[in-house]
Amino acid sequence: MDESSTSSLGDRVRRAQRGDEAALRDLIISYQHRVAGFAYAITGRSDSIEDLVQLVFIKMARAVQRLKAPEQFESWLFRLARNTCIDYLRRQKLRRIFTPFAPEHENVPEPAGAVDTEELDALRHALAQLRPKDRALIALVQEGRTHAEIAETFRTTVAAVKARLHRAREQLRQHYQTDEH
Amino acid sequence: MNTEHQAWTQLREHAASLIRPGFPDRVMRALRARSSPLMVAQFAMCAATAALCLVAVAIYRARLSADENVQNLAGWSEISTQANDLDQGL
Numbered sequence: 583m584d585e586s587s588t589s590s591l592g593d594r595v596r597r598a599q600r601g602d603e604a605a606l607r608d609l610i611i612s613y614q615h616r617v618a619g620f621a622y623a624i625t626g627r628s629d630s631i632e633d634l635v636q637l638v639f640i641k642m643a644r645a646v647q648r649l650k651a652p653e654q655f656e657s658w659l660f661r662l663a664r665n666t667c668i669d670y671l672r673r674q675k676l677r678r679i680f681t682p683f684a685p686e687h688e689n690v691p692e693p694a695g696a697v698d699t700e701e702l703d704a705l706r707h708a709l710a711q712l713r714p715k716d717r718a719l720i721a722l723v724q725e726g727r728t729h730a731e732i733a734e735t736f737r738t739t740v741a742a743v744k745a746r747l748h749r750a751r752e753q754l755r756q757h758y759q760t761d762e763h
Numbered sequence: 764m765n766t767e768h769q770a771w772t773q774l775r776e777h778a779a780s781l782i783r784p785g786f787p788d789r790v791m792r793a794l795r796a797r798s799s800p801l802m803v804a805q806f807a808m809c810a811a812t813a814a815l816c817l818v819a820v821a822i823y824r825a826r827l828s829a830d831e832n833v834q835n836l837a838g839w840s841e842i843s844t845q846a847n848d849l850d851q852g853l
Contacts, residue, residue, distance in 0.1 A: 607788075618782050619774060619779060622777070623778075632783065632786065636789065640797065701770035705774055758767060
């Protein structure tokens with residue numbers, strides 16, 4: 583992201599912080615698809631993506647006033663999205679205890695072939711084999727977050743992030759190759 | 764690796780396709796609905812009900828202790844009369 587786009591992002595965030603609805607709407611338009619991709623990589627469910635993304639933006643709108651560094655909006659938004667997705671998965675797990683046979687509460691996110699291509703099916707199934715936090719880690723990297731930003735999100739060190747990322751990538755690669763062949 | 768990169772692109776495209784048109788408007792509407800006067804009114808109603816319950820409990824307790832006081836006083840005056848009678852008898 584270049585300097586001008588960062589400053590315009592900062593400006594939009596500041597306007598949203600002052601309660602400018604147009605700026606808030608603009609931010610939603612800019613990030614809706616990226617947040618959807620991020621949430622889908624973590625949850626693996628097509629049926630609840632829109633609700634989940636909506637929840638992320640509602641939380642964003644409510645908390646944006648408290649964001650001290652508007653230039654770090656993107657990193658902050660993906661941290662918010664990550665926490666929302668992890669909470670969602672936790673709630674789903676809890677619900678499964680009370681309604682164990684409901685199909686939407688099953689651990690396998692979606693039946694194979696529910697999405698268009700073999701590559702995507704293989705990636706979805708490889709991601710489903712990882713722990714949600716590892717999925718979130720890989721999704722954050724895919725979103726272009728730096729190791730330092732991720733370390734801040736996970737409240738850990740950069741070295742620990744690198745090690746976890748290496749393990750998670752290895753696991754993903756193994757499952758992806760197994761699924762593909 | 765190239766196919767994995769392709770798969771990630773497809774994943775993002777698939778996820779983006781799940782967001783129906785008009786999504787920002789729906790979020791804005793949901794935001795307004797969640798902080799609407801109706802919510803404030805509901806909250807005020809809950810607070811008023813809780814306050815009413817507290818007042819009712821306080822009144823009930825005050826009345827109960829007043830009744831107890833009357834009973835205790837009656838008991839003490841009876842004891843005091845009996846003690847006086849005993850004194851005079853002696």
